[in-house]
Amino acid sequence: MNKIFTFLLTLCLAAPTLLQAQDMARARQTLDTLTSQSMYGRGYTFEGDLKAALYIKNRFDEMGLQPLEGQSYFQEFSFPVNRIVKTPQLQVNGRTLVPGQDFVARSSSASGAGKAKVLPLDTLVFTDARVAQKFFRKNFTNKALVYPQQEQKRLAQLPAPYQQKLQQAKVHIILQPKSLLTTVAKQQEAVPVLEVLQNAWPQQAEKVYFTVQADLNPQHQTQNVIGFIPGSQQPDSVLVFSAHYDHLGSQGKEVYFPGANDNASGTTMLLELAQHYSRPENQPKYSMVFIAFAAEEAGLLGSFHYVQNPLFPLQQISFLLNLDLLGTGDEGLMVVNGKVHEQEFGLLQRLNEQHHYLPQIKSRGKAANSDHYPFSEAGVPAFFFYTLGGTAAYHNPQDHAAQLPLTKFPEVFKLITSFAEALMADEINQEEIN
Numbered sequence: 001m002n003k004i005f006t007f008l009l010t011l012c013l014a015a016p017t018l019l020q021a022q023d024m025a026r027a028r029q030t031l032d033t034l035t036s037q038s039m040y041g042r043g044y045t046f047e048g049d050l051k052a053a054l055y056i057k058n059r060f061d062e063m064g065l066q067p068l069e070g071q072s073y074f075q076e077f078s079f080p081v082n083r084i085v086k087t088p089q090l091q092v093n094g095r096t097l098v099p100g101q102d103f104v105a106r107s108s109s110a111s112g113a114g115k116a117k118v119l120p121l122d123t124l125v126f127t128d129a130r131v132a133q134k135f136f137r138k139n140f141t142n143k144a145l146v147y148p149q150q151e152q153k154r155l156a157q158l159p160a161p162y163q164q165k166l167q168q169a170k171v172h173i174i175l176q177p178k179s180l181l182t183t184v185a186k187q188q189e190a191v192p193v194l195e196v197l198q199n200a201w202p203q204q205a206e207k208v209y210f211t212v213q214a215d216l217n218p219q220h221q222t223q224n225v226i227g228f229i230p231g232s233q234q235p236d237s238v239l240v241f242s243a244h245y246d247h248l249g250s251q252g253k254e255v256y257f258p259g260a261n262d263n264a265s266g267t268t269m270l271l272e273l274a275q276h277y278s279r280p281e282n283q284p285k286y287s288m289v290f291i292a293f294a295a296e297e298a299g300l301l302g303s304f305h306y307v308q309n310p311l312f313p314l315q316q317i318s319f320l321l322n323l324d325l326l327g328t329g330d331e332g333l334m335v336v337n338g339k340v341h342e343q344e345f346g347l348l349q350r351l352n353e354q355h356h357y358l359p360q361i362k363s364r365g366k367a368a369n370s371d372h373y374p375f376s377e378a379g380v381p382a383f384f385f386y387t388l389g390g391t392a393a394y395h396n397p398q399d400h401a402a403q404l405p406l407t408k409f410p411e412v413f414k415l416i417t418s419f420a421e422a423l424m425a426d427e428i429n430q431e432e433i434n
Contacts, residue, residue: 043249338363
């Protein structure tokens with residue numbers, strides 16, 4: 001009898017740990033799915049962003065989240081985007097460099113191919129007029145103009161005749177000192193541009209062979225994905241949870257940007273929160289809207305589109321929590337707009353001190369660095385959460401799921417749900433009354 005009791009007691013004590021482990025297993029599976037090569041970096045090649053959107057929509061549907069009244073799960077829009085549709089190639093002095101590891105095409109690159117002689121930029125052109133005149137008298141045709149990343153701004157400030165000469169080069173090669181950071185481009189440059197790690201570039205480079213195939217799509221179709229849970233007591237008060245699901249896509253089929261931390265981690269947290277509040281025993285007092293934004297990497301386009309075309313009055317939003325870069329946390333959490341909404345930030349601090357979720361919670365002022373920003377500018381109270389410490393992989397092919405520690409993922413989840421419960425209990429106003 002004592003053995004049975006001991007077993008049952010051990011099982012009960014272990015249950016919360018097992019549940020957490022099960023949730024983390026699901027979170028890891030979500031992260032693996034969102035960062036898989038089949039989604040091609042959730043970008044603009046091979047329908048990567050559409051595949052991710054359909055996955056999120058199906059998850060919402062399985063959980064029982066509803067589309068907003070009279071709408072579908074998708075809020076569609078379009079925008080221009082430049083795409084690198086085939087994996088670029090680069091040989092220097094006959095040695096083949098590895099795409100995605102040694103070099104990438106710049107996101108705004110034009111198409112181009114062929115052989116070119118290396119022409120290093122003479123940096124004296126910025127300070128010595130005679131050197132500049134001599135350098136720009138050179139024949140740039142069939143040349144690979146090579147210059148370090150830190151000279152890009154000064155090149156852009158050169159006089160128009162020199163700018164025209166720069167565009168006569170067959171290819172521009174920009175040497176990056178530390179890492180290959182790329183972006184999303186909505187326009188295409190006049191020439192092909194490759195970005196190469198400095199340590200992969202031979203000191204005595206003389207000739208190159210390269211191929212870049214790019215395509216500017218003036219109307220790429222994409223979509224925000226939106227799910228809804230009605231509130232049990234105050235359905236007209238709404239808490240919004242948001243995260244962008246898009247990333248940088250791929251450069252052909254051989255190089256893709258997984259975007260594990262940015263922002264499969266935030267999207268995974270969004271889905272975990274939706275799973276939590278979709279359970280009947282956790283039905284929230286306020287209504288909750290879960291928005292997975294598209295095209296954040298192209299300039300917060302999905303969130304700007306939503307704010308300009310809201311599906312319910314923005315005034316009904318009691319608070320918005322935007323989730324981005326949540327894959328670490330060993331150094332705590334940063335709250336953008338923490339210095340704007342000081343009472344709500346104080347509530348977060350008290351909850352963290354009470355429950356010891358994270359080592360620290362830091363605050364910043366306003367910043368246009370994620371999808372909270374269009375809402376803040378429209379007068380909606382909003383925080384943007386991102387974790388601190390851990391991985392340095394960012395906007396490159398190394399931001400994959402296996403290297404992401406999810407150090408404080410369960411604790412951030414608990415902090416968010418505790419904060420949401422406190423907001424719905426109106427603890428801030430109660431403190432003011434007391």
